[in-house]
Amino acid sequence: MVLAIDAGNTRIKGAVFEEDTMITAVFFNAGDLKSEVWKLLDAYKSITDMVVASVRNLSQEDLLSFQDRVQVRIISHSDTFPFSNHYETPLTLGIDRMVLSAGAVLAFPKQHRLVIDAGTCITYDFINSDDQYLGGAISPGIRLRYAALHQYTAKLPLLERDTPLDFIGRSTQQSIHSGVVNGVVHEIDGFVRSYEHDYPNFTIILTGGDAVFLAKQLKNTIFANSNFLLESLNHIFQYTIKND
Numbered sequence: 001m002v003l004a005i006d007a008g009n010t011r012i013k014g015a016v017f018e019e020d021t022m023i024t025a026v027f028f029n030a031g032d033l034k035s036e037v038w039k040l041l042d043a044y045k046s047i048t049d050m051v052v053a054s055v056r057n058l059s060q061e062d063l064l065s066f067q068d069r070v071q072v073r074i075i076s077h078s079d080t081f082p083f084s085n086h087y088e089t090p091l092t093l094g095i096d097r098m099v100l101s102a103g104a105v106l107a108f109p110k111q112h113r114l115v116i117d118a119g120t121c122i123t124y125d126f127i128n129s130d131d132q133y134l135g136g137a138i139s140p141g142i143r144l145r146y147a148a149l150h151q152y153t154a155k156l157p158l159l160e161r162d163t164p165l166d167f168i169g170r171s172t173q174q175s176i177h178s179g180v181v182n183g184v185v186h187e188i189d190g191f192v193r194s195y196e197h198d199y200p201n202f203t204i205i206l207t208g209g210d211a212v213f214l215a216k217q218l219k220n221t222i223f224a225n226s227n228f229l230l231e232s233l234n235h236i237f238q239y240t241i242k243n244d
């Protein structure tokens with residue numbers, strides 16, 4: 001069994017895989033990494049490997065403390081990925097974006113793919129059918145947009161994510177919901193249209209903490225897979241790392 005760890009900007013996600021099947025998944029804060037991982041290692045004695053993708057500075061000491069129990073593999077830029085990286089600054093490309101792109105190549109061979117990760121940030125990653133990673137975009141995520149409106153103004157309240165009633169916001173609250181949520185929906189629909197202009201056919205993968213919420217509101221029929229990064233970590237492990 002494999003324990004996949006996705007250390008995102010806001011929270012950490014962990015999942016246990018038996019071959020291609022996810023057995024369990026948990027969310028926790030960075031401060032609870034050690035105790036939460038040990039809980040899983042104790043509950044699933046067959047876990048032999050732990051694969052970690054992190055965009056944050058995790059305590060190396062914490063990670064190394066698991067070494068006696070499992071083989072710890074921290075994904076880095078020097079690992080082998082199933083695409084050629086055409087980013088102009090490949091070493092600054094986020095590890096999460098690299099893992100998602102690798103997962104897209106492995107799960108959807110021989111086609112153009114657009115990965116949209118709606119998390120703390122919204123990232124767009126495009127990998128063409130020749131398995132060349134071209135790049136994409138980074139914009140603020142939904143929670144970040146609500147927080148920024150509140151933090152950088154005197155009058156705007158901090159609101160929780162909610163579906164806008166209409167594109168015309170008829171109150172301060174409705175204006176904020178429309179601006180943030182419809183703004184993101186139009187952004188995604190707009191990016192998809194731009195890509196469609198250059199690439200008539202491509203597979204869209206929508207993931208991240210806001211994926212399910214957004215899928216309901218997008219014009220395009222896009223299915224959300226909230227676990228795509230964890231599944232990609234498992235995929236990378238099964239198909240590449242294990243044989244290294």
Ligand SMILES: Nc1ncnc2c1ncn2[C@@H]1O[C@H](COP(=O)(O)OP(=O)(O)OP(=O)(O)O)[C@@H](O)[C@H]1O
Nearest residue numbers: 008009010011118119120121141142143208209210
């Ligand atoms: N319990 C939750 N805690 C935080 N964000 C949540 C939660 N449930 C849904 N969300 C939504 O998920 C988004 C954050 O996504 P996610 O959890 O994927 O971020 P993350 O852990 O920082 O990962 P990443 O850095 O990969 O984006 C927020 O915009 C928020 O609206």
Ligand SMILES: CC(C)(CO)[C@@H](O)C(=O)NCCC(=O)O
Nearest residue numbers: 055092093094095096097121138
């Ligand atoms: C954009 C984020 C913060 C999204 O998690 C992460 O992928 C990251 O830190 N990226 C580095 C910059 C880049 O990808 O070009």
Ligand SMILES: [K+]
Nearest residue numbers: 117119120121
């Ligand atoms: K993200």
